[in-house]
Amino acid sequence: MRKFGLAIALFALVSTEGWSQARRSEQNHAERFEQLGTMLRSPNVYRTASGAPGHMYWQQQANYVIDVELNDDNQSIKGSQTVTYINNSPDQLTYLWVQLEENQRGPESEAPKVAESSINSRMTMRTLEGILWENEEFGYKVLDVKDENGNALSVAVNKTMMRIDLPEPLKAGETFSFKVDWSFNITDRMSYISGRPGYEYFPEDGNYLYTMAEWFPRMAVYSDFEGWQNKQFLGRGEFALTFGDYEVRITVPADHMVGATGVLQNPEEVLSATELERWNKAKQTYDNPVIIRTQGEAEKLEKGKSTEKKTWIFKAENVRDFAWTSSRKFIWDAMAVKQGGKDVMAMSYYAKEGNPLWEQYSTRVVAHTIKSYSEKTFDYPYPTAISVEGSNGMEYPMICFNYGRPDKDGTYSEAVKYGMISVIIHEVGHNFFPMIVNSDERQWTWMDEGLNTFMQFMAEQEWDRDYPSRRGPAHKIVPYMRSEKQYLEPIMTNSENIIQFGPNAYAKPATALNILRETVMGRELFDFAFKEYARRWMFKHPTPEDLFRTMEDASAVDLDWFWRGWFYETEPVDIAIQDVKWFKLDNRTPAEKKAADQAEFEREETYISKEFNKADVPQTVLEADPATRDFYNSYDRFAITPEDEEEYKRFMASLTDKERELLNSDLNFYELTFENVGGLVMPLIIEFQYADGTSEIERIPAEIWKLNETQVTKVFPKKKEVVQFVLDPYRETADIDESSNYWPRQYQPTRFELFKGRGGARGASTGDNPMKRAQKKK
Incomplete structure (x- = not known):
C-alpha cells in the first residue's frame, strides 16, 4: 500500500459521488485499484505507516475507587467515586469530559427526539409509551462533583456528557483526582425504555434481577487522533473508554449473589461456608462446571427477602469499564480454563428460568470462546469471564449479559438453543474486541462488532460442524x-447514520474478513496478519487505518482495492460469464484439412431453397448450355496438391521438439469472457467440469480487473473437454446473481407453495418445538 503516492483528493473520492459514478459508467478503468492514499490518516510518531503504534504512542489512564449501594425495595442506586486521571498526553488540558450514559434514559434524552415514529391501526402500549417518553424519574438525580479536598468543581452537563473545568491546567504527565456522588432510579429494561442496563421483575416470586452497566460517570477518551471523543450517546453507537484500575465495593441485600468485572476480594465474608468450599473446588476443576449455588438453594432464597446487607469487594486491573449483576434468584457455576500458563475462571449466573439450557451450556461455551479467540489473537489476559442470563445481549470487561430462556416446561427450539450459544460466544468474545483491542465504538461500530462477529463465526464452526x-x-x-x-x-x-444496522455493522464486515481469509489472502497469511493486529493493539486504541495497514504490512498483499470496495463503497458483487469460445490447435494433415473443409462447405451449401429447387428448377443455365462452363466448373477445390504436401512437410520440419509436442498435445483452449455487472471487483473462481465426470478449480486474483474493471477475457488451456463452466462454485464471493455463473446457462424453476397456513422457519420458537412434541408422545 503506497501511503505517500499521488492520489485523488478526498473531496473527489467522497464528496463527488455522482462524478465518481459517472466516470465509472463512461470508463472501463476508473479508481477501484487506486491506492487509498489520502483517504487514510497520515502516519506519524503515534501511529506508523505499518499500522503499529509509533515510538511516541500514548494514551490516558483513569483509576476508580467506587462505593455503590443497591436499594432492592425501590429499585434505585447511589454511589460515590473517586477518579484519578493521569494525563499521559503531550497536551495541556484545561477541562475533562465525563460520560453520563444514564442520562440517555432521562427526560432530556435526545434518543426519542431523533427517532422516527408513526401511528398504525394497531399499536402496542409499549410503542405508545415510547412516543410519549415522560421519564422524569430516570437519569442522574444527584450529581455532586468535588476535587480531592472537597472543594466544588465547576461543571457543565450537556445531556450525556459532563465537562469538568479544572482549577488550573493539567500539564503533561500530571495527575488530577476528583470525587463524584450520584444516584438514579434503575429502569425496567424489559419496558419501552429498553436499553442494556436495568432490572427484570419476576412476578411469580416477586424478585428482581439487576444487570448494572453504564451505571457510573465514566471518563471519555482523549486520543492523539481525535482529541476528546465527546459525541452524545443516543443508544446505538456504543462506547469509547479509557483503561484504568478499579476497586469497587458493592452493597446489596445479604441474600443476593453478585457477579462483577474483576476478582472478588472477600469471598470469606460474602459466601456461605458451603459456597466457599465449592468455589475453591471450581478453581481446581477443568472438565465440567461446579455448581456453587444450586437451583434448590436459589429457589429457597426467592421466598424471603433479607433485611441485612453485605458488601462485595472487587478489584480489576487495566480494564476500560466495570459492570455487575445482583439477584437472590441466581444459580452460580464455574470451572477453570487453562490459558497462557494461567487459570481463567469461566462462570455463569442464571435464574431457574434459564434451566436446563444454562446449566448445560453457558459455562462450557464461555470456556470454548476463551480458547478459540485466544488461539487466533492473544492469550486471554483477564482472570475471569462471566456469562449472565439477563434476557439481553451486551458486553463489558470480564462480564456479559445474554439471552436464551427455554419454555416453562424446560423444552426449547433449535433457534433458542443456538441463539443462546451464539450470543454467549459473541458477548464473551467482545472481551477481545473492543474490551482489550479498544476501538472507538461510537464512531466505528464495525471495528468491534464486525471483527467480533467474524471471530464468532469461526468459534461456532469449531463448536459444531x-x-x-x-x-x-x-x-x-x-x-x-x-x-x-x-x-x-x-x-x-458513523454508527448513528446506518439504516440496516445489523447487516452493515455486523454481517458485512464479518463476511468481508471471512472472504479475505478464505479467498483473497488464504488462511496462513490472513491468520498471521490478523493476530499481529490484535497483538499490536491489545490494551490500546486502534483506528481503521491501523487495521488496514497492519493486514498489508504483515502479509505483503496489496489490499487497498479490497478495503475500498468492501468498506468505503456499496457496490455488490455480480460477475457473469458473458461468453465462452472453444479452440483447438490445428495439427491436421492436408488430407484431414481438405476433408474437413469439404464437409463444412457442404454443410454451408445445404439449405431449404436448394432442396425445393431440385423439383421446381428442371434445368439450370449451366446444365443446358456448355458454353457457360469454364475451368472452375471442373476444378476440385478440395483436392490435395503436391504443393500442399510439400508445404506441410516444410512446416513440420521447422518445428522444435517442444513445438511438436505442443502441436500433438490435443489441448483444448477455452476463451472465457467475464462481465463485472455489480461493480465490486473480486477474484475469479472457475470450476471446469469435464466430459469424463471429473472437475477442477482455477483461481484468478482480483487484479485481473486492473486494466478493465467492466469486462475481462482469459484463455484456459485444458487437456480434457469441458462440458460445464461454473463461476464461484463454493459461493465464496457473495455474488448476488448466481444465474449468470454457469455456461451453458442453467435454468431452475422458481417454486411456489400451496398451503393452508404457514409454519415457522427452521429453529423458530413459535408454536410447539420438536423437543416439546417429543415429550408429548411419551
Whole structure:
C-alpha cells in the first residue's frame, strides 16, 4: 500500500459521488485499484505507516475507587467515586469530559427526539409509551462533583456528557483526582425504555434481577487522533473508554449473589461456608462446571427477602469499564480454563428460568470462546469471564449479559438453543474486541462488532460442524447486498447514520474478513496478519487505518482495492460469464484439412431453397448450355496438391521438439469472457467440469480487473473437454446473481407453495418445538 503516492483528493473520492459514478459508467478503468492514499490518516510518531503504534504512542489512564449501594425495595442506586486521571498526553488540558450514559434514559434524552415514529391501526402500549417518553424519574438525580479536598468543581452537563473545568491546567504527565456522588432510579429494561442496563421483575416470586452497566460517570477518551471523543450517546453507537484500575465495593441485600468485572476480594465474608468450599473446588476443576449455588438453594432464597446487607469487594486491573449483576434468584457455576500458563475462571449466573439450557451450556461455551479467540489473537489476559442470563445481549470487561430462556416446561427450539450459544460466544468474545483491542465504538461500530462477529463465526464452526451460523459465510450477506441503493451505506459510516444496522455493522464486515481469509489472502497469511493486529493493539486504541495497514504490512498483499470496495463503497458483487469460445490447435494433415473443409462447405451449401429447387428448377443455365462452363466448373477445390504436401512437410520440419509436442498435445483452449455487472471487483473462481465426470478449480486474483474493471477475457488451456463452466462454485464471493455463473446457462424453476397456513422457519420458537412434541408422545 503506497501511503505517500499521488492520489485523488478526498473531496473527489467522497464528496463527488455522482462524478465518481459517472466516470465509472463512461470508463472501463476508473479508481477501484487506486491506492487509498489520502483517504487514510497520515502516519506519524503515534501511529506508523505499518499500522503499529509509533515510538511516541500514548494514551490516558483513569483509576476508580467506587462505593455503590443497591436499594432492592425501590429499585434505585447511589454511589460515590473517586477518579484519578493521569494525563499521559503531550497536551495541556484545561477541562475533562465525563460520560453520563444514564442520562440517555432521562427526560432530556435526545434518543426519542431523533427517532422516527408513526401511528398504525394497531399499536402496542409499549410503542405508545415510547412516543410519549415522560421519564422524569430516570437519569442522574444527584450529581455532586468535588476535587480531592472537597472543594466544588465547576461543571457543565450537556445531556450525556459532563465537562469538568479544572482549577488550573493539567500539564503533561500530571495527575488530577476528583470525587463524584450520584444516584438514579434503575429502569425496567424489559419496558419501552429498553436499553442494556436495568432490572427484570419476576412476578411469580416477586424478585428482581439487576444487570448494572453504564451505571457510573465514566471518563471519555482523549486520543492523539481525535482529541476528546465527546459525541452524545443516543443508544446505538456504543462506547469509547479509557483503561484504568478499579476497586469497587458493592452493597446489596445479604441474600443476593453478585457477579462483577474483576476478582472478588472477600469471598470469606460474602459466601456461605458451603459456597466457599465449592468455589475453591471450581478453581481446581477443568472438565465440567461446579455448581456453587444450586437451583434448590436459589429457589429457597426467592421466598424471603433479607433485611441485612453485605458488601462485595472487587478489584480489576487495566480494564476500560466495570459492570455487575445482583439477584437472590441466581444459580452460580464455574470451572477453570487453562490459558497462557494461567487459570481463567469461566462462570455463569442464571435464574431457574434459564434451566436446563444454562446449566448445560453457558459455562462450557464461555470456556470454548476463551480458547478459540485466544488461539487466533492473544492469550486471554483477564482472570475471569462471566456469562449472565439477563434476557439481553451486551458486553463489558470480564462480564456479559445474554439471552436464551427455554419454555416453562424446560423444552426449547433449535433457534433458542443456538441463539443462546451464539450470543454467549459473541458477548464473551467482545472481551477481545473492543474490551482489550479498544476501538472507538461510537464512531466505528464495525471495528468491534464486525471483527467480533467474524471471530464468532469461526468459534461456532469449531463448536459444531453443522452449526447454523447466521453471519460469516459469503452467500448469507447477499440479501443485504441486493438492497436498493438508498438503503445502503459504506461500512465506514458513523454508527448513528446506518439504516440496516445489523447487516452493515455486523454481517458485512464479518463476511468481508471471512472472504479475505478464505479467498483473497488464504488462511496462513490472513491468520498471521490478523493476530499481529490484535497483538499490536491489545490494551490500546486502534483506528481503521491501523487495521488496514497492519493486514498489508504483515502479509505483503496489496489490499487497498479490497478495503475500498468492501468498506468505503456499496457496490455488490455480480460477475457473469458473458461468453465462452472453444479452440483447438490445428495439427491436421492436408488430407484431414481438405476433408474437413469439404464437409463444412457442404454443410454451408445445404439449405431449404436448394432442396425445393431440385423439383421446381428442371434445368439450370449451366446444365443446358456448355458454353457457360469454364475451368472452375471442373476444378476440385478440395483436392490435395503436391504443393500442399510439400508445404506441410516444410512446416513440420521447422518445428522444435517442444513445438511438436505442443502441436500433438490435443489441448483444448477455452476463451472465457467475464462481465463485472455489480461493480465490486473480486477474484475469479472457475470450476471446469469435464466430459469424463471429473472437475477442477482455477483461481484468478482480483487484479485481473486492473486494466478493465467492466469486462475481462482469459484463455484456459485444458487437456480434457469441458462440458460445464461454473463461476464461484463454493459461493465464496457473495455474488448476488448466481444465474449468470454457469455456461451453458442453467435454468431452475422458481417454486411456489400451496398451503393452508404457514409454519415457522427452521429453529423458530413459535408454536410447539420438536423437543416439546417429543415429550408429548411419551
